[in-house]
Amino acid sequence: SAEGHQLHAFFFPLMAQGHLIPFVDLARVFSSHGIKVTIITTPLNARLFSNTIDRDKQLGLDISVQLIPFPSEEAGLPQGYENAGSFPNFPAVISKFINALSLFQRPFEDLLQEHRPDFVVADMCFHWVTDVSAKLGISSLIFHGTCFFSLCVSDNFIRYTPHENIKSETDTFVVPGLPDQIELTMSQLSDHLKKPTDFGKMMERVKESERRSFGILVNSFYELEPAYADHYRKVIGMKAWHVGPVSLSNGGIAYKSERGNRAFFDEHACLSWLDSKKPNSVLYVSFGSMTRFTAAQLLEIAMGIEASGQPFIWVLRVNDEDAEQRRITEEFEEKIERRGLIIRDWAPQILFLDHPAMGGFVTHCGWNSTLESLTAGVPMITWPLFAEQFYNEKLVTQVLKVGVSVGAMEYQRIGGEKALVKRKDIKKAVEQLMGGGEEADQMRIRAREFKKMAERALEEGGSSYADVTALIEELRLYPRPAV
Numbered sequence: 001s002a003e004g005h006q007l008h009a010f011f012f013p014l015m016a017q018g019h020l021i022p023f024v025d026l027a028r029v030f031s032s033h034g035i036k037v038t039i040i041t042t043p044l045n046a047r048l049f050s051n052t053i054d055r056d057k058q059l060g061l062d063i064s065v066q067l068i069p070f071p072s073e074e075a076g077l078p079q080g081y082e083n084a085g086s087f088p089n090f091p092a093v094i095s096k097f098i099n100a101l102s103l104f105q106r107p108f109e110d111l112l113q114e115h116r117p118d119f120v121v122a123d124m125c126f127h128w129v130t131d132v133s134a135k136l137g138i139s140s141l142i143f144h145g146t147c148f149f150s151l152c153v154s155d156n157f158i159r160y161t162p163h164e165n166i167k168s169e170t171d172t173f174v175v176p177g178l179p180d181q182i183e184l185t186m187s188q189l190s191d192h193l194k195k196p197t198d199f200g201k202m203m204e205r206v207k208e209s210e211r212r213s214f215g216i217l218v219n220s221f222y223e224l225e226p227a228y229a230d231h232y233r234k235v236i237g238m239k240a241w242h243v244g245p246v247s248l249s250n251g252g253i254a255y256k257s258e259r260g261n262r263a264f265f266d267e268h269a270c271l272s273w274l275d276s277k278k279p280n281s282v283l284y285v286s287f288g289s290m291t292r293f294t295a296a297q298l299l300e301i302a303m304g305i306e307a308s309g310q311p312f313i314w315v316l317r318v319n320d321e322d323a324e325q326r327r328i329t330e331e332f333e334e335k336i337e338r339r340g341l342i343i344r345d346w347a348p349q350i351l352f353l354d355h356p357a358m359g360g361f362v363t364h365c366g367w368n369s370t371l372e373s374l375t376a377g378v379p380m381i382t383w384p385l386f387a388e389q390f391y392n393e394k395l396v397t398q399v400l401k402v403g404v405s406v407g408a409m410e411y412q413r414i415g416g417e418k419a420l421v422k423r424k425d426i427k428k429a430v431e432q433l434m435g436g437g438e439e440a441d442q443m444r445i446r447a448r449e450f451k452k453m454a455e456r457a458l459e460e461g462g463s464s465y466a467d468v469t470a471l472i473e474e475l476r477l478y479p480r481p482a483v
């Protein structure tokens with residue numbers, strides 16, 4: 001019978017931490033619903049989560065990894081650059097990286113032929129998976145790794161092009177057709193909305209493949225953004241399931257950085273330092289897996305958090321070849337002594353956010369970081385840098401009202417000089433959030449409520465649990481065309 005057959009899924013994440021981590025977490029969610037999951041990735045990327053897979057196996061979850069080599073040579077990329085986070089300057093090589101992705105098509109198709117999984121979950125960047133799977137009668141789902149809100153904003157840009165007649169980079173305009181009045185400036189939009197780019201071309205293909213796929217998986221939960229979950233399904237007309245927050249499935253195991261190590265700090269020392277701090281007093285400062293700031297911006301951050309007087313943990317990624325960056329950060333580290341912790345390269349983010357001493361997260365609004373903050377009940381200081389992060393900022397500050405904006409107004413490519421955020425703006429935002437005002441108290445209360453909702457969503461009977469169950473039932477009943 002259909003019920004007796006264990007479904008087998010291929011999971012195919014993009015090689016970038018912000019995509020890889022939620023994918024592995026998602027694999028665990030599906031596996032806990034009885035699905036056999038095979039994660040397809042490159043050897044280097046597989047190493048970044050091998051510790052979690054080992055633990056999952058011990059817990060009896062049916063998750064394994066199938067390796068495909070990264071086509072470095074064909075793509076004209078240096079050996080070892082198999083993860084978007086490993087590039088010192090990602091924007092310079094983004095086209096090469098995007099081109100490399102299409103070279104995975106042949107080996108992926110071979111694996112599909114060989115294993116004939118029941119369905120595939122692919123990163124949106126592998127848009128060709130939809131057609132390749134359909135040829136073999138296999139259902140495919142697309143995982144964007146962002147929220148309903150940003151999916152809605154992106155879609156409405158394509159639909160209504162509200163930005164087309166805006167001349168100045170700083171003029172604001174309203175994104176039409178959304179449940180709330182959301183304003184953006186031209187400078188906050190991705191390049192591909194303003195001029196043709198390789199990324200833009202890829203996004204067009206993504207849009208086309210979405211419509212032909214079985215549907216979209218969204219790492220969010222219904223109670224967080226009900227108006228946008230409804231808008232995406234009913235107004236935009238997409239078939240979508242909310243399956244998050246997927247980070248709740250990982251049981252606190254920290255993933256590794258693209259350099260594959262976590263030896264830069266002593267986890268226990270950090271946690272006992274946190275233990276010594278008052279509840280809600282510590283600021284966590286981190287900008288995801290890809291951001292590299294300039295020396296000038298690093299100095300402003302250092303001076304800003306120092307001036308705020310708040311204890312802090314700053315996850316600091318410097319370009320080791322830049323003597324100025326090294327000097328600034330080393331001097332700062334000496335000066336602050338035990339008032340703050342500086343973590344080089346990579347931190348166990350979820351572990352830190354979950355600590356009762358944690359009081360605020362200075363974040364670039366990558367969706368994973370944003371959702372992890374909400375899931376931990378920690379309000380935010382928003383500092384978006386690129387891609388849909390400016391949209392996520394609006395969700396946090398205007399719709400959910402759990403964050404203060406640092407006022408990063410300009411679209412700033414990683415390392416961009418033009419858009420320096422000044423120390424006084426950082427200090428001001430920190431004081432607004434951590435200074436104990438009425439507005440900040442309300443934000444903290446709301447963040448705590450989201451934490452409770454998030455935890456309920458993935459429990460049996462919760463909204464995300466129910467959506468995963470419904471999806472699996474649908475996949476089970478879906479007639480798999482004969483090949």
Ligand code: UDP
Pocket residue numbers: 017018019021022255286287288289290291315345346347348349350365366367368369370372
């Ligand atoms: N992360 C982490 N330690 C770090 C930096 C990042 O564990 O020092 C994790 C973080 O918890 C999140 C992911 O890496 O799950 C980053 O994803 P996000 O969408 O926030 O940003 P991106 O890296 O894609 O810009």
